[in-house]
Amino acid sequence: MAEKSIFTKRPDGRKMDELRPIHAEIGVVPNADGSALFAQGDTIAIAAIYGPKTLNPKHMQNPEKGVVRVHYNMLSFSVGERIKPGVSRRSQEISKVTEWALSPVVMLEELPGTVIDVHINILQANAGTRCAGINAAAMALAHAGIPMKEMISAIAIGKMDKTILADVNKEEEDYDDGEGATDMPMAYLSNSGKISLLQLDGRMQADRLKEALELGKEACKKIAEIQKKALKEYK
Amino acid sequence: MTSEKTRKEIVIPGETIAEGDDFLPGDWTIKTGKDIIATRIGIVEKQDRLIKIIPLSGVYIPRRGNTVIGEVKDMNHSGWTIDVGGPYGAFLTLKETPGYVEESDMETVYGIGDLVVAKILNVKRTGIDLTMKQRESGLGKIKDGIIVRVNPHRVPRIIGKEGSMIRLIKEASGCYVTVGQNGLIWIRGDSVEGKIFAKQAIEFIVENTTTDGLTDKVEQWLKENRPKNLVKNNPIKAETSEMNGGMN
Numbered sequence: 001m002a003e004k005s006i007f008t009k010r011p012d013g014r015k016m017d018e019l020r021p022i023h024a025e026i027g028v029v030p031n032a033d034g035s036a037l038f039a040q041g042d043t044i045a046i047a048a049i050y051g052p053k054t055l056n057p058k059h060m061q062n063p064e065k066g067v068v069r070v071h072y073n074m075l076s077f078s079v080g081e082r083i084k085p086g087v088s089r090r091s092q093e094i095s096k097v098t099e100w101a102l103s104p105v106v107m108l109e110e111l112p113g114t115v116i117d118v119h120i121n122i123l124q125a126n127a128g129t130r131c132a133g134i135n136a137a138a139m140a141l142a143h144a145g146i147p148m149k150e151m152i153s154a155i156a157i158g159k160m161d162k163t164i165l166a167d168v169n170k171e172e173e174d175y176d177d178g179e180g181a182t183d184m185p186m187a188y189l190s191n192s193g194k195i196s197l198l199q200l201d202g203r204m205q206a207d208r209l210k211e212a213l214e215l216g217k218e219a220c221k222k223i224a225e226i227q228k229k230a231l232k233e234y235k
Numbered sequence: 236m237t238s239e240k241t242r243k244e245i246v247i248p249g250e251t252i253a254e255g256d257d258f259l260p261g262d263w264t265i266k267t268g269k270d271i272i273a274t275r276i277g278i279v280e281k282q283d284r285l286i287k288i289i290p291l292s293g294v295y296i297p298r299r300g301n302t303v304i305g306e307v308k309d310m311n312h313s314g315w316t317i318d319v320g321g322p323y324g325a326f327l328t329l330k331e332t333p334g335y336v337e338e339s340d341m342e343t344v345y346g347i348g349d350l351v352v353a354k355i356l357n358v359k360r361t362g363i364d365l366t367m368k369q370r371e372s373g374l375g376k377i378k379d380g381i382i383v384r385v386n387p388h389r390v391p392r393i394i395g396k397e398g399s400m401i402r403l404i405k406e407a408s409g410c411y412v413t414v415g416q417n418g419l420i421w422i423r424g425d426s427v428e429g430k431i432f433a434k435q436a437i438e439f440i441v442e443n444t445t446t447d448g449l450t451d452k453v454e455q456w457l458k459e460n461r462p463k464n465l466v467k468n469n470p471i472k473a474e475t476s477e478m479n480g481g482m483n
Binding site for chain 1: 245247248249250263265272274275276277290291292293294322323324360361388445
């Protein structure tokens with residue numbers, strides 16, 4: 001670590017690069033064309049895929065390639081204080097960035113004029129919901145038989161003062177002493193080594209960013225293995 | 236150097252299924268650099284030098300000559316739009332309908348919401364053409380019986396090699412069974428017990444598609460679970476319409 005840290009352990013006893021316990025499963029929504037559940041500690045996301053199907057209204061169709069449409073939704077009981085159900089500014093933004101994160105891996109040019117509907121529901125939230133959503137959506141897309149170039153995994157990197165952490169929970173995400181609260185979600189394609197989502201909320205020095213990215217890539221590779229294992233159980 | 240995966244092992248998108256230039260990429264695979272990569276969940280199959288993926292999940296992939304069961308969704312002056320599953324709609328023109336149909340009589344022939352059995356004449360880039368003009372019987376409107384919906388990728392197992400599996404079900408249940416390649420199965424017969432029995436048999440096959448020696452298992456299952464009061468009907472001749480596009 002570049003600078004001396006005041007922390008030796010994290011609030012929940014994990015090591016700095018240790019992920020929360022992960023549970024991944026496919027086929028949780030029987031009526032969907034493909035579905036998956038991804039749980040990371042207390043964060044639980046369910047993704048359901050409907051399609052590919054013809055996109056209506058017709059003027060929204062793209063005759064050259066298909067469209068991915070993401071609906072991210074946090075259920076009203078997913079957090080301590082009940083949140084108002086329905087679409088919010090935050091959920092619209094997350095839907096959009098998830099679309100951008102998923103689109104590079106889906107072979108949309110094979111499905112002209114169609115839409116793939118991805119419904120992500122957060123059952124329980126404890127930070128890193130968009131990452132859990134992307135992980136669940138990637139597995140659900142594979143389960144739905146959508147042609148994909150490779151799998152995609154996502155992780156939230158955070159910072160407690162000067163210490164960079166992998167897979168932050170709510171307590172660590174909100175820790176605003178020292179350098180302030182920092183949260184950096186990223187989505188990584190482990191085969192080609194590309195990054196399809198990178199957001200940063202807070203502040204991070206340029207050299208620390210490289211360190212954070214390396215940590216995120218390693219974490220994403222671990223998640224990719226878990227996703228692969230869950231998908232192999234398909235029967 | 237060449238490395239391969241054994242058959243029956245499930246591969247996932249992004250997984251390398253072959254290295255080197257010994258194989259050519261087939262269906263649902265892409266070549267990146269020296270590796271051939273799977274793009275769908277499925278089983279690897281090799282035909283000489285061609286390596287391909289047999290998909291296990293997802294929506295129906297239409298093929299020319301398939302018999303399908305669909306629901307009439309819309310109609311206009313030239314024909315009917317029929318939903319057969321899959322990404323694109325199917326269209327049945329008046330020309331491809333048996334007999335002479337007056338434009339004003341279209342609703343009485345196939346109304347919205349009716350289920351029909353048709354054959355795929357042509358698969359276009361963003362649509363399907365259907366036909367009902369086939370010499371063999373079995374194409375037309377569904378008036379009675381029950382419909383079972385299954386995963387379209389399990390249909391080849393339900394039909395079996397040259398229709399062997401479906402023949403077992405027909406003989407045991409005494410029902411007529413028409414299997415649509417899009418995963419809709421039409422069962423019709425005189426007794427309710429027979430129809431329910433045929434439905435249960437199909438569900439048994441769908442749950443056990445990955446087991447080896449499925450035909451023997453199904454034969455035994457049919458013997459064990461056949462309702463006692465089921466009247467033995469005259470054996471039903473195997474219909475040719477279900478057989479095309481079975482195990483390949």
